[in-house]
Amino acid sequence: MSSTITKITLKSGAVRYRFVTDGPRKPGGKRCQIRKTFHTKKEAVDELARIRHQSATGSFITPSKVTVDELLDLWLRSAVRGVEKATASNYDSAIRPARLFLGQKRLQQLTEEDVEEFVDWMLTRGRQRGGKPGSSLSVRSVRLTLGRFRSALTLAVRRGWVARNVAEYVRVPREAVKRAARIEQKRRPWDEEEVKAFIEAIKDDRLFGVMLLTLIAERPAEVCGTRWVDVDLDSAGTIAVGNTRTIVYDRTRRRGERNTVVEKDPKTHNGRRVLPLPKPVQAALITFRACQAEEQLAAGEAYEASGYVVVDELGRPFKTDKLRREAHRLMTQAGVRKVRLYDARHACLPWMANNGVPDTVVSAWAGHSDLSFTKRVYVHPDPQSLRAGSDKLGELLSGT
Numbered sequence: 001m002s003s004t005i006t007k008i009t010l011k012s013g014a015v016r017y018r019f020v021t022d023g024p025r026k027p028g029g030k031r032c033q034i035r036k037t038f039h040t041k042k043e044a045v046d047e048l049a050r051i052r053h054q055s056a057t058g059s060f061i062t063p064s065k066v067t068v069d070e071l072l073d074l075w076l077r078s079a080v081r082g083v084e085k086a087t088a089s090n091y092d093s094a095i096r097p098a099r100l101f102l103g104q105k106r107l108q109q110l111t112e113e114d115v116e117e118f119v120d121w122m123l124t125r126g127r128q129r130g131g132k133p134g135s136s137l138s139v140r141s142v143r144l145t146l147g148r149f150r151s152a153l154t155l156a157v158r159r160g161w162v163a164r165n166v167a168e169y170v171r172v173p174r175e176a177v178k179r180a181a182r183i184e185q186k187r188r189p190w191d192e193e194e195v196k197a198f199i200e201a202i203k204d205d206r207l208f209g210v211m212l213l214t215l216i217a218e219r220p221a222e223v224c225g226t227r228w229v230d231v232d233l234d235s236a237g238t239i240a241v242g243n244t245r246t247i248v249y250d251r252t253r254r255r256g257e258r259n260t261v262v263e264k265d266p267k268t269h270n271g272r273r274v275l276p277l278p279k280p281v282q283a284a285l286i287t288f289r290a291c292q293a294e295e296q297l298a299a300g301e302a303y304e305a306s307g308y309v310v311v312d313e314l315g316r317p318f319k320t321d322k323l324r325r326e327a328h329r330l331m332t333q334a335g336v337r338k339v340r341l342y343d344a345r346h347a348c349l350p351w352m353a354n355n356g357v358p359d360t361v362v363s364a365w366a367g368h369s370d371l372s373f374t375k376r377v378y379v380h381p382d383p384q385s386l387r388a389g390s391d392k393l394g395e396l397l398s399g400t
Contacts, residue, residue, distance in 0.1 A: 005044045008037070017044040023055055023062050032062055061108070061163050068110065069103035071161070075152035085262050089248045094148045097126050097137070107156060112166045119146060123176050129249075139180035142172055187339075189346035194336050201334030206291060207326055209284035210310050213239075214327065215348055216281055219367075220320045220341045221246040225263060226309045228289065237282050241367065242272045245308075247319055261319060271367040285309070349374070 008016045018037040034051060038044040054060030072095050080088035101118050102110065122142045127135045137145075146167065153165040190198070195215065202208055213223045218241060225245035232238045248262045266272050277285070288309075295313050296303040304315035311317050318326075324341055331338045339347075345366075353362045353374075363374040 005041065005048065007041075017041045019044055019048050021048060021051060023051060023060060034063070059163070061160060064106075064108055064161055066107045066156075066161055067103065068105050068107055069099055071107050071152055071156050072099055072103070075155050078155070079148075079151070084264055086246060086248045086264065089250065091148065092251060093249060094141075094145050095152070096128065097122050097145050098149045098152075100128065101126070107161055110162075110166055112170060115146075115149070115167045115170045118149075119170060119172060123172070139172055139176055142176075146170065146172070187343070189343040189350075190337070190339060191347070192351060195344075195347050195351075198331065198334050198336045201336070202330045205330060205333075206288075207330065209281065209288040210323070211327065211330060212281045212284050213309075214323075214341050214344050216275065216278060218275075219244070219345065220323055222266075222367075224308070224310055224318050224320055224323055227307045228309055229307065231277075231285060231309060233277075233282060233286050233289065237277045237279075238274050239277055240274045242266065245317065245320070247321060259319075259321075266367060268367070268369040270364065270369040273364065273367055275365065 004021065005017050005019045008018050010016060016037050016039065018035065020033055020035045023032040023034045036044070036047055038047065051060060076091060076095065079091050083091075098118065101121055102114065105114065119142060122137045122145065123139070124136050125134045126137045126142075127133060150165060150167045153162065153167050156162045157165055199212070199215075202211060205211075210223065213226070214220065218226075221244040222241050225243035226239065226241070227243065230240040230242065242265065243263060244266060245261060245263050247259050250258050250260050253260070292311065292315070296305065296315060299314055302314060304311075306315055306317045308317040310323065327341055327344070328338055349362055349366055352365070353359065357365075359371060359374065363371045366374060368374045
């Protein structure tokens with residue numbers, strides 16, 4: 001071993017000890033030579049022994065200048081293979097904060113402290129889009145990004161670029177989790193009275209039937225993707241849920257054109273379903289279809305016969321953001337508490353569950369593939385949801 005170590009005398013007269021040895025071969029079989037110089041011969045001997053031992057056992061990490069950004073490029077190419085465009089866009093967006101905060105850092109210099117600092121940055125000022133730039137990201141978003149980043153670092157470990165995953169044990173601080181839970185508790189879906197107030201206030205609006213579709217537990221993308229051929233307003237009185245129309249953010253496009261519409265099937269088999277229309281919804285949709293016929297006649301050639309149910313006065317289909325804006329306009333007009341469209345859906349599923357509809361039916365109606373998920377998300381420990389239990393206990397305690 002010592003014979004491969006060369007003694008070098010510098011111009012200043014100082015003595016150094018240098019060796020050149022082979023490390024593990026690079027991907028593709030290319031030879032990898034390692035050169036190191038030390039102040040003492042013992043340091044050189046020890047380091048050479050370590051390299052040879054780790055090379056033999058497969059644990060040696062070849063020095064590399066690969067950056068976090070380059071790793072994320074490689075991970076993203078692998079992660080999006082065979083997935084839908086919307087999923088690929090979500091992956092790209094999820095790792096975007098890591099690119100911004102850590103992208104230029106060399107992968108082999110990354111520490112656990114760096115990742116913790118990254119998490120703190122996301123929780124305080126990591127937002128870039130979808131809100132005020134420089135504000136905090138939600139705990140859910142931070143966890144999602146951290147999970148994707150861990151996955152990328154796992155790939156780096158497999159490739160032999162780093163010895164361990166420095167993000168493996170990093171977690172979102174407990175106080176941030178508690179704070180997020182308190183905020184989530186304040187955000188509650190409409191109760192029965194709020195649903196009734198909203199319906200009464202908008203019954204003469206052009207979009208009355210559309211709003212009722214959101215209230216029978218259809219997701220916004222499902223509402224926007226519904227076509228008239230999917231709706232039977234005559235004999236069966238049903239609506240087939242099988243096409244979604246959603247917005248995907250495409251960073252490769254020019255600014256101002258990055259929000260693109262993607263149509264696709266539901267994520268799961270259970271998402272494709274045929275729902276019997278409640279009579280008020282059926283009547284509202286009949287009125288809406290007649291309204292569209294009049295609008296088409298008035299617009300003439302300017303009308304876009306797209307075939308979708310949810311369209312504007314010229315027949316142009318809604319995007320989910322347009323549907324959301326119209327819903328919030330009507331909530332303001334009705335004087336009810338503004339909620340997300342998902343919370344409007346969330347208002348009616350618990351009502352069904354609390355009024356004798358079997359859990360299996362509620363789950364199938366919602367398009368869930370997991371009954372336990374329906375119970376966990378849509379059965380709430382609040383007074384209104386627990387009223388059914390109180391009524392049954394009243395019967396027992398009264399002796400009836």
